[in-house]
Amino acid sequence: MKTEIRFDTDELAKELEKAGDEIVKxxxxxxxxxxxxxxxQALKAEVPRSIKGHWFSVRGSKKYWFEPGNLLKAMYVGYDKKASKDTLKVYKVGWVHKNAPYGYMVARGTKLETGGVNTPANPFMRRTYQKASAEAVQASADRFMEVAKEVLDGR
Incomplete structure (x- = not known):
């Protein structure tokens, strides 16, 4: 006596490919x-805040007044349409340079040899990346799995 079982995986493979495309989309x-x-959210906790307002100018240019907490207010998260593709979505997190042009100097510090102010670096972006990157990747993966489950469950 002989028993034979056949299982054609072509249809299953097509369905899985279709589901995979929908999940990614x-x-x-x-x-x-x-x-x-x-x-x-982690960056907002790391951004340095001055207690009082301050003037800012570069190499004797026009001076601009900035209120305390201005750098924090200039922080944003935004979609980068240019860098994104169908299967790759890119979001940028940082500060709007126009609203806080001194942000780079805060992060990198200044070393002026012409009698200006020497300010130590406060690498808040790097610190945030080191502290939050694993949690951010996990949040992305968790959300991806939620959507995958929804697609596979037919929702």
């Missing part, structure tokens, strides 16, 4: 955003 945008938001 639906999950990539929100998964990336979830990770970016984790990083953004």
């Amino acid at each position: 639906r999950a990539a945008p929100t998964a990336a955003l979830y990770g970016a938001n984790v990083f953004y």
Whole structure:
């Protein structure tokens, strides 16, 4: 006596490929955003805040007044349409340079040899990356899996 079982995987492979395409299409945008938001929240806690307002100018240019907490207010998370593709969604987290042009000098410090102010670096972006990158990646992965489950469950 002989028993034979045949299992054709062509249809299953087609369904899995279709589901995979749908998962990527639906999950990539929100998964990336979830990770970016984790990083953004951590960054807000790391951004240095001055107690009082301050003037800013570069090499004797016009002086600009900035209120305390201005750098924090200039922080943003935004979608980068240029860098993004169908399966890759890119979000940028940082500060709007126009609103806080001195942010780079805060992060990198200044060393002026012409009698200006020497300011030590406060690498808040690097610190945030080191502290929050693993959590941001996990948030992205968790969101991706949620969407994948929804797609596979037919929702």
